[in-house]
Amino acid sequence: MTRSGLSHPRDPAPWPAPSTHGSPVSGTVAVPGSKSLTNRYLVLAALAAGPSVVRKPLHSRDSSLMIAALEDLGAVITPLPDPGPFGPDLRVQPLPLRHPLDGAARVDCGLAGTVMRFVPPVAALCSGTAEFDGDAAARVRPMGPVVHGLRQLGVHVVDEGRGTLPLSVVGTGSVTGGTVTIDASGSSQFVSALLLSAVRFESPLTLRHEGTGGGVPSLPHVDMTLEVLRAAGVDARRVSEREWRVSPCAVPGLDVTVEPDLSNAGPFLAAAAVTGGTVGIPDWPARTTQGGDQWRHILPRFGADVSLHNGTFTVAGPRELRGVDLDLSEAGELAPTVAALCALATGPSRLRGIAHLRGHETDRLAALRSELNALGGDVRETADGLVISPAPLRGGVFHSYHDHRMATAGAILGLRVPGISVENIATTAKTLPEFPRLWAELVNARD
Numbered sequence: 001m002t003r004s005g006l007s008h009p010r011d012p013a014p015w016p017a018p019s020t021h022g023s024p025v026s027g028t029v030a031v032p033g034s035k036s037l038t039n040r041y042l043v044l045a046a047l048a049a050g051p052s053v054v055r056k057p058l059h060s061r062d063s064s065l066m067i068a069a070l071e072d073l074g075a076v077i078t079p080l081p082d083p084g085p086f087g088p089d090l091r092v093q094p095l096p097l098r099h100p101l102d103g104a105a106r107v108d109c110g111l112a113g114t115v116m117r118f119v120p121p122v123a124a125l126c127s128g129t130a131e132f133d134g135d136a137a138a139r140v141r142p143m144g145p146v147v148h149g150l151r152q153l154g155v156h157v158v159d160e161g162r163g164t165l166p167l168s169v170v171g172t173g174s175v176t177g178g179t180v181t182i183d184a185s186g187s188s189q190f191v192s193a194l195l196l197s198a199v200r201f202e203s204p205l206t207l208r209h210e211g212t213g214g215g216v217p218s219l220p221h222v223d224m225t226l227e228v229l230r231a232a233g234v235d236a237r238r239v240s241e242r243e244w245r246v247s248p249c250a251v252p253g254l255d256v257t258v259e260p261d262l263s264n265a266g267p268f269l270a271a272a273a274v275t276g277g278t279v280g281i282p283d284w285p286a287r288t289t290q291g292g293d294q295w296r297h298i299l300p301r302f303g304a305d306v307s308l309h310n311g312t313f314t315v316a317g318p319r320e321l322r323g324v325d326l327d328l329s330e331a332g333e334l335a336p337t338v339a340a341l342c343a344l345a346t347g348p349s350r351l352r353g354i355a356h357l358r359g360h361e362t363d364r365l366a367a368l369r370s371e372l373n374a375l376g377g378d379v380r381e382t383a384d385g386l387v388i389s390p391a392p393l394r395g396g397v398f399h400s401y402h403d404h405r406m407a408t409a410g411a412i413l414g415l416r417v418p419g420i421s422v423e424n425i426a427t428t429a430k431t432l433p434e435f436p437r438l439w440a441e442l443v444n445a446r447d
């Protein structure tokens with residue numbers, strides 16, 4: 001599979017965010033596949049006992065990095081003919097069992113949380129050394145609980161003692177299983193990482209969360225992991241909000257279709273919300289574990305009307321956005337989009353339960369505070385979130401910090417605030433390379 005898209009995309013000049021000059025944004029936007037589902041299916045397919053097909057996968061920097069990482073470990077991933085509008089389906093030839101690595105494998109994690117957390121346990125199932133590193137910004141994202149969990153399973157991990165990349169996994173080809181306790185208050189991905197690879201451990205894995213920093217954030221993402229495993233025939237259970245159990249089994253090859261990315265639908269839905277327009281997203285799943293499904297409950301809190309008919313989720317924006325008080329602990333990845341909506345609301349807002357966003361692509365709480373305040377906003381950081389009060393915004397450069405969701409937050413603001421440009425809009429390629437085109441098509445289609 002091609003490795004194009006692996007280099008860190010950068011734009012030379014800030015992108016002038018299109019403004020609607022007061023007109024409503026209305027239209028329909030089909031969004032590409034879910035990052036979280038694509039990268040889970042790819043990992044599980046690499047661990048399966050036979051070849052798999054992943055249909056309608058996301059093609060983006062994060063999925064390219066996952067493909068390259070699994071290929072570095074010995075999987076073979078090839079595009080199928082007749083690509084759809086967002087790229088080809090993929091065939092995955094799994095890792096050979098107890099696969100001996102050919103020299104040291106070098107895995108580039110880029111800035112992808114799913115790659116840096118999900119792939120080291122896969123490497124532990126190979127025989128040899130796999131080195132993991134990523135972008136400069138990736139070297140400050142927390143990795144300690146993955147390392148700690150692997151070490152409890154007897155896996156030899158060499159790191160620099162800071163609980164971050166770079167690190168190396170020295171696999172022996174097998175991992176025992178047993179009971180492991182980690183502190184997953186910093187990211188649900190620590191839990192998902194160990195549960196996914198547990199399908200190939202020697203005995204069942206019981207994974208417990210114990211931490212002083214509170215519960216596990218983004219729990220729907222852990223449910224997603226369990227559901228992906230169960231759909232493949234694995235005995236994968238949630239014992240409690242803090243304990244999960246996966247029994248190993250020979251997973252047959254998968255034939256799965258990826259749902260659209262509901263988190264990436266957010267900025268398009270927000271375009272309707274902030275301009276009083278109407279935007280529909282087709283192929284919205286009737287039932288899903290994606291945290292982005294929470295748009296159905298979040299957008300009405302701002303005063304928007306929402307409906308889900310015949311698989312299309314539609315939002316109609318209000319004349320004025322109300323302020324909100326929201327606990328986003330279950331869907332923290334929606335926070336930058338929600339914060340942009342709050343900054344354009346007529347009343348004060350409070351976002352809670354998202355302290356762990358300090359370990360996302362960037363420290364998102366600091367980045368949102370700093371960028372919104374630089375445009376005249378009134379944003380204060382709290383221990384676990386943001387307080388955003390109404391204030392007139394002005395134009396300026398909105399910096400994206402290599403964070404796709406910061407970049408799209410800037411685009412949302414630009415619809416209402418003339419003169420906003422977004423630095424490095426190309427960083428949206430992390431999960432949605434088509435963003436600038438889809439955004440321009442939607443905004444220009446408003447009349």
Ligand SMILES: O=C(O)C1=C[C@@H](OP(=O)(O)O)[C@@H](O)[C@H](O)C1
Nearest residue numbers: 036187188189217218221332333
């Ligand atoms: O497992 C996943 O696919 C993800 C889990 C969440 O991570 P956190 O628990 O670190 O928020 C989410 O924010 C991220 O975008 C994707």
Ligand SMILES: C=C(OP(=O)(O)O)C(=O)O
Nearest residue numbers: 111112113114333360361
């Ligand atoms: C937190 C995110 O990504 P990652 O998978 O890199 O953690 C995100 O997409 O909002």
